[in-house]
Amino acid sequence: MDAPQLAFKERAAAALADGALKIAIDRTTGNAERKRAAAVAAFPEFEAARARGKAIKDHVIAHLDHYLEMFERNATAAGAQVHWAADDAEARAIVTRICLDARAKLVTRSKSMLGEEIGLPHALADAGIERVETDLAEHIIQLAGERPSHIVWPAMHRTREQVAQLFKVGHVPPPAAEDPATMVQSARRELRAKFLGADIGISGANFLVADTGATCTVTNEGNAELTTTPPRVHIVTAGIEKLVPSTAHAFALLRLLVRSATGGEMTQYTTFHHGPRREGDADGPEEMHIVLVDNGRTRMLGDEFRAMLRCIRCGACMNHCVVYRQIGGHAYGGTYPGPMGAVLTPVLDGLAQSRDLAHACTMNGRCAEVCPVGIPLPTLLRAWRTRSWRERLEPGSLRVGLGLWAMVARRPRLYRLASRIGVRALRLMGRRGWVRSLPLAKGWTAYRDMPRPAGRTFMEQYRAEQAGRRAPE
Structure with missing residues (x-):
């Protein structure tokens, strides 16, 4: 089946399973990253x-x-x-x-x-x-x-x-x-x-x-x-x-x-x-x-994606993108791959067909750091996420889940209780320092293990640290 006919997650899964693809990507993008760094260092x-x-x-x-x-x-x-x-x-x-x-x-x-x-x-x-x-x-x-x-x-x-x-x-x-x-x-x-x-x-x-x-x-x-x-x-x-x-x-x-x-x-x-x-x-x-x-x-001139028109098609954003370097270009499904493609594809093909692309970004910001004309790519991808939410394109399960999370987050006592229960439950699921499978998060653990948490929330650890500092010698 031709890749664009599949959903993004299916294309990405196929790419992650392709060992030869990973070798090819690493050879090219790694070399490009090193050469760009040397060229920039030599150009004050x-x-x-x-x-x-x-x-x-x-x-x-x-x-x-x-x-x-x-x-x-x-x-x-x-x-x-x-x-x-x-x-x-x-x-x-x-x-x-x-x-x-x-x-x-x-x-x-x-x-x-x-x-x-x-x-x-x-x-x-x-x-x-x-x-x-x-x-x-x-x-x-x-x-x-x-x-x-x-x-x-x-x-x-x-x-x-x-x-x-x-x-x-x-x-x-x-x-x-x-x-x-x-x-x-x-x-x-x-x-x-x-x-x-x-x-x-x-x-x-x-x-x-x-x-x-x-x-x-x-x-x-x-x-x-x-x-x-x-x-x-x-x-x-x-x-x-x-x-x-x-x-x-x-x-x-x-x-x-x-x-x-x-x-x-x-x-x-x-x-x-x-x-x-x-x-x-x-x-x-x-x-x-x-x-x-x-x-x-x-159309882009009059909306929040105007800055994307600066793009000079250098490819630096994808050479430094941690997602692109795992799945390659075909997984994106459109003409333009990588971070710049995740911004442009909804313009060309419609947001309903490509909403997953904006969610495939880790928001680490490396693409914006290396862009030669300063395009704020993570900001533009967040804008697509916002528009997708506003147009009710997100799955109903996601909207319900975020609604429940927001309800808990607005209630500090309930949030702290849920956090204590959550980290302790995750610790019980861990084996030899790693959590290899999580309910409701198999999209994450199918490709990577999550470090086993400490068993206490951040605030619990912070209070213990502060108490230790105040203890008399």
């Missing part, structure tokens, strides 16, 4: 740069209409055609129409989470257009028939051994060995003819530069350039929040993006696309189309 101006990045994004969000109009005007002047999509269905229709009008048979696509968000892969398949993912990780998950599990490393849930098996089946001829260099060479050989034979190249955009009308892509493989340059038509799909006022502002955010995402100072390829090929240009597409997608973003 990081906090000042983060404050500037936050200010840039907040300024654009506050004046989004102004910069959207400026971008459209300058992109059009550069020869690009700008299209507006209110939602995912309209975005899919626009891209599909451009492809059909161009009589495209083969489309290459550079990695774009916005394309995943609007369901572009399925739309192209339904239109009878062959789609080839050119990012190495996206190529892997296309062979596996899966969705991305991370916004920077889409195939991070796959071990090297699993990738080798996919290449043996999907590449003709298969790779001669399973070492990374040989497998990369096999993928390069498999994709090169597709790059040169594609009718249309589709990319995303890390930034949209308002004062020039240019789009900016950031990659480490060069596949974006091969996707956007040889085909006769280049289509860009981008969320309207990707705007920056100028190229200087784009580079200010790039300093944060790359360090937070991969721990580098700059990616191998940072490319600005400024309209189609002009007379005298050596290469480039004959047509350039830019599809600006709303899909709930303007």
Whole structure:
């Protein structure tokens, strides 16, 4: 069964039981965490740069209409055609129409989470257009028939051994060995003819530069350039929040993006696309189309989730999330995983379908600590919890249980009595220092043991401590 059809708890349970997944996650996120820490330590101006990045994004969000109009005007002047999509269905229709009008048979696509968000892969398949993912990780998950599990490393849930098996089946001829260099060479050989034979190249955009009308892509493989340059038509799909006022502002955010995402100072390829090929240009597409997608973003401008529009899609929040690092990205069920996905998915798919995501957070705050633009992710997740309660989406048993707890908590004597009974009962359930199973809490003890409590409440222990201090020597 496809993972999104299952409930979150079922997806999480399946992920926790997958030993190979845990190995793959630990390899990638642990490495990313160490590299980010080293990059930040080597960049003393990081906090000042983060404050500037936050200010840039907040300024654009506050004046989004102004910069959207400026971008459209300058992109059009550069020869690009700008299209507006209110939602995912309209975005899919626009891209599909451009492809059909161009009589495209083969489309290459550079990695774009916005394309995943609007369901572009399925739309192209339904239109009878062959789609080839050119990012190495996206190529892997296309062979596996899966969705991305991370916004920077889409195939991070796959071990090297699993990738080798996919290449043996999907590449003709298969790779001669399973070492990374040989497998990369096999993928390069498999994709090169597709790059040169594609009718249309589709990319995303890390930034949209308002004062020039240019789009900016950031990659480490060069596949974006091969996707956007040889085909006769280049289509860009981008969320309207990707705007920056100028190229200087784009580079200010790039300093944060790359360090937070991969721990580098700059990616191998940072490319600005400024309209189609002009007379005298050596290469480039004959047509350039830019599809600006709303899909709930303007709605976020007016509610408590406005700060989420700052997101520059670095993935640092999920690399440091204790929940993501246990269950991976597919367990979240939506396009975007991790803390940022837990905030965005209810916007895209509705709270009723995704209310469990906000409750999957431990509220330890690490995601907010590492966010390069200061998004208060735990605060936004609490806001979804509040809205879920207000809209009565919580199970009846939970509402009754919290009501009983609130009744006891408002009565100090009753609360103290219940606490004394509770800790003593838990101590009786413990064996060898641990409680391995608890009534009404099997969702916790199914995956971890709880330390056996001391047998006295905190206040009882505090009073005993104070009495010991006052005792005469």
